[in-house]
Amino acid sequence: METTERNLSRRNFIKISGLTGTALTLGIGFSAIGKDMAIVTATTAEATSIEVNAWISIDTQGKVTIVNHRSEMGQGSFQSVPQMIAEELEVSLDQVNIVFAPGNGRRYGSQVTGGSSTIRGSYQKLLRLGASARHMLIETAAKRWGVAAGDCYAENGEVIHKASGKKLNYGDLVTEAAQLAPPKEVALKNPQDYKIIRKPLPRQDTPVKVNGKAIFGLDFKLPGMLYAVVERSPRFQGKVLKFDDAETRKVPGVKFVLKVNRDEFDNLREGVAVVATNTWAAIQGRKVLKVDWDDSAFPHHNSEELYAKMRELVKGDPISFRTMGNTAKTFAKAERKVEATYETPYESHSCMEPLNCVANVTDDKCEIWGPIQGPDWIQQNICGHLKLPPEKVFVNMTFLGGGFGRKAFTDYPYEAVMISKEIKAPVQVVWTREDDMTIGPFRPGMVYQCKGVVTEGGRIGSFETKISGQNMDLQNPGADKSAYNGSDTEGFLEGYFNSIPHYSFGDMPLDSPVPVMWWRSVYASTNAFAFESFLDELAVKAEKDPLDFRRQHLGERYQLLIDKLEAVSNWKARKKNEGYGVAITECFSSIVGEVVKVSRDA
Numbered sequence: 001m002e003t004t005e006r007n008l009s010r011r012n013f014i015k016i017s018g019l020t021g022t023a024l025t026l027g028i029g030f031s032a033i034g035k036d037m038a039i040v041t042a043t044t045a046e047a048t049s050i051e052v053n054a055w056i057s058i059d060t061q062g063k064v065t066i067v068n069h070r071s072e073m074g075q076g077s078f079q080s081v082p083q084m085i086a087e088e089l090e091v092s093l094d095q096v097n098i099v100f101a102p103g104n105g106r107r108y109g110s111q112v113t114g115g116s117s118t119i120r121g122s123y124q125k126l127l128r129l130g131a132s133a134r135h136m137l138i139e140t141a142a143k144r145w146g147v148a149a150g151d152c153y154a155e156n157g158e159v160i161h162k163a164s165g166k167k168l169n170y171g172d173l174v175t176e177a178a179q180l181a182p183p184k185e186v187a188l189k190n191p192q193d194y195k196i197i198r199k200p201l202p203r204q205d206t207p208v209k210v211n212g213k214a215i216f217g218l219d220f221k222l223p224g225m226l227y228a229v230v231e232r233s234p235r236f237q238g239k240v241l242k243f244d245d246a247e248t249r250k251v252p253g254v255k256f257v258l259k260v261n262r263d264e265f266d267n268l269r270e271g272v273a274v275v276a277t278n279t280w281a282a283i284q285g286r287k288v289l290k291v292d293w294d295d296s297a298f299p300h301h302n303s304e305e306l307y308a309k310m311r312e313l314v315k316g317d318p319i320s321f322r323t324m325g326n327t328a329k330t331f332a333k334a335e336r337k338v339e340a341t342y343e344t345p346y347e348s349h350s351c352m353e354p355l356n357c358v359a360n361v362t363d364d365k366c367e368i369w370g371p372i373q374g375p376d377w378i379q380q381n382i383c384g385h386l387k388l389p390p391e392k393v394f395v396n397m398t399f400l401g402g403g404f405g406r407k408a409f410t411d412y413p414y415e416a417v418m419i420s421k422e423i424k425a426p427v428q429v430v431w432t433r434e435d436d437m438t439i440g441p442f443r444p445g446m447v448y449q450c451k452g453v454v455t456e457g458g459r460i461g462s463f464e465t466k467i468s469g470q471n472m473d474l475q476n477p478g479a480d481k482s483a484y485n486g487s488d489t490e491g492f493l494e495g496y497f498n499s500i501p502h503y504s505f506g507d508m509p510l511d512s513p514v515p516v517m518w519w520r521s522v523y524a525s526t527n528a529f530a531f532e533s534f535l536d537e538l539a540v541k542a543e544k545d546p547l548d549f550r551r552q553h554l555g556e557r558y559q560l561l562i563d564k565l566e567a568v569s570n571w572k573a574r575k576k577n578e579g580y581g582v583a584i585t586e587c588f589s590s591i592v593g594e595v596v597k598v599s600r601d602a
Helices: 010-016 042-048 077-089 117-145 170-177 206-210 279-287 303-313 327-333 375-386 411-423 433-439 494-498 524-542 546-551 556-569
Strands: 002-004 024-030 037-041 052-058 064-068 096-100 152-155 158-161 167-169 226-232 239-244 254-264 267-276 290-294 319-324 337-344 356-361 366-370 393-397 427-430 446-454 460-469 502-509 578-587 590-599
Touching: 024 117, 024 170, 052 117, 052 170, 064 077, 077 096, 077 117, 117 152, 117 158, 117 170, 158 170, 167 170, 226 254, 226 279, 226 411, 226 433, 239 254, 239 267, 254 279, 254 411, 267 279, 267 411, 279 427, 303 337, 303 446, 303 460, 327 446, 327 460, 327 502, 337 524, 356 411, 366 375, 366 411, 375 393, 375 411, 411 427, 446 524, 460 524, 524 546, 524 578, 546 556, 546 578, 556 578, 556 590
Parallel strands: 002 096, 064 096, 226 427, 366 393, 460 502
Antiparallel strands: 024 037, 024 052, 052 064, 152 158, 158 167, 226 267, 239 290, 254 267, 319 502, 337 446, 356 366, 356 427, 446 460, 578 590
């Protein structure tokens, strides 16, 4: 499997893929109102201006090229997207070439790689795409042989006639197949017949990542490219009063020192960029740069003050998010009840590959390359700031050395674009590890006040949580500060809502200048710690085994997971001086359980 990184349009996709007008090229097209999906050929798309959000092409040599509209950051979309198409197309993965799509929300729909959405959102569409191409190739071969299509089948890039054993390679059929109309309906394979999906196959991108051929953001180079680091305010929202760059300009390799802005949730944050011929010179120049900051108009918070404020907030009346029954009344009357408070810290994303982005801005266009999770968002953001139409702003994805939600943000590409525009040269902005861990955005720190009741039968009678922390959605100018956080139950198993008679999840939003945003599982990573810890407290109060306590409240899908956890951990065979802990959480339609064993010497 290979990768190609270029700017894609319908026409130059065919060119860079080594295809001609005789190739079979299909895509998923939508009507103008974006509701009716259809499989279309490249010719139809050109003639009708249909926007297509996924392409599959087969050339006369039988080589398959697929456009992947999502980013690859270690989670496996580079393999999973072609797997789905290749399964129905009946080709092996080594016959497939992957092309990363550029940022273009109008053409590809949402390109944000997040929320575990790549497979869930594309599965049926991509299966249909592969199956449609297979159907057209079989129809073409059957017509050439003068037999019924039902008497033929496809396998390993060939169409085979069942009775005679005659074979034709896909490459021999594409010229004629390209003239056919894609089927409106197509039968998909029985999952029992899958050869690629659900199979433990080697990752196709592993070799290029091991031998150094994979292009990550920091690997990308342009002729004449310069390198920049930015000195940012040590206090959130601080502004540049003045700076002294006399010593900075003495560092060999330093070319420019200039004031820059960074777009953070539609708020422009100020900094001073040092631009040099290499990253080392830029960093050394920044070390001797002197900046006077004005932070007098902004809150001077520290961690202790923020958590003290959250602890006070959870004592008050919350903005109710999801409730059932009457938790306060149930708790007041109960004899077996538990109270506990949990706190989780602010967390840096700390991707293995630090933030970086290359930008080249000219008079009439802008081009960006980098480790990017949301190329369509970045295109939209830059179009707005530069006042350029989308066809003049090109956003190209490289491989990502981790993303975790941070690289869907638009601030670091924006910095690169603004610096390139000012110095009139291509530039790569690089964040150091220290920048990443001190500037943010961060996963929000949270405080949870939990109250619960256990019935005489050992079940949960009431579950109440007041949650205080920053709401990511309230950072943009004009946001409704009184709105509740709709993610306060994220990480709490949906099955509990069917078995707990009284529950309440209340939001106590914290107003703070600390920038926060998605972190791996968004809110589930922090919520699940509090929820699962409190469930263990309730299990102790009920005098029940933690697994059995959870099992009695949950349905079949959860039961299967609990049974598996019990089996693989030898839960029932615990020995003296061994302690077992369990946690189960749910996020983005996936349920995850873990068992940890702790032992000590006798």
